Amino acid sequence: MKSGTASIPPAHAAILGVIRAIPRGKVTSYGEIARRAGLPRHARLVGRLLGDYSALKLPWQRVLRADGRIAFARGSAAFREQRMRLIEEGVAVANGRVDLGRFGWQRDLDEQLWRMA
């Protein structure tokens, strides 16, 4: 057959996999996800996919802009929902922004290394 199944392209799968790997209570950026997926400079694709694959119930609330700010407009419903979901899992959101120094994914590594020393 001509692959009638609109299977998920490898690039998409890689990105979705990274998104699913973000620990609860932690956040990361569109660009970082792209890099981890082996697709540097594809931050915009990450955002596109979050919307396209919304049916997969991904932890989209853990994805923020590179500076820690929520990508949606301040007054939008999406903005409020993301803020709520983050707070719900213990991530502090002040002025639509999350302190990546405290909740940024990968910061966990430093934490572990710290504990080891």
Added chain:
DNA sequence: TCCTTGACCATTA
């Protein structure tokens, strides 16, 4: 093909 559209990003002013 060409053109437009983004849940982006880094730099500069």
Added chain:
DNA sequence: ATAATGGCCAAGG
């Protein structure tokens, strides 16, 4: 800290 700018790149029309 905020805003403009140029760059980025997959999708869709």
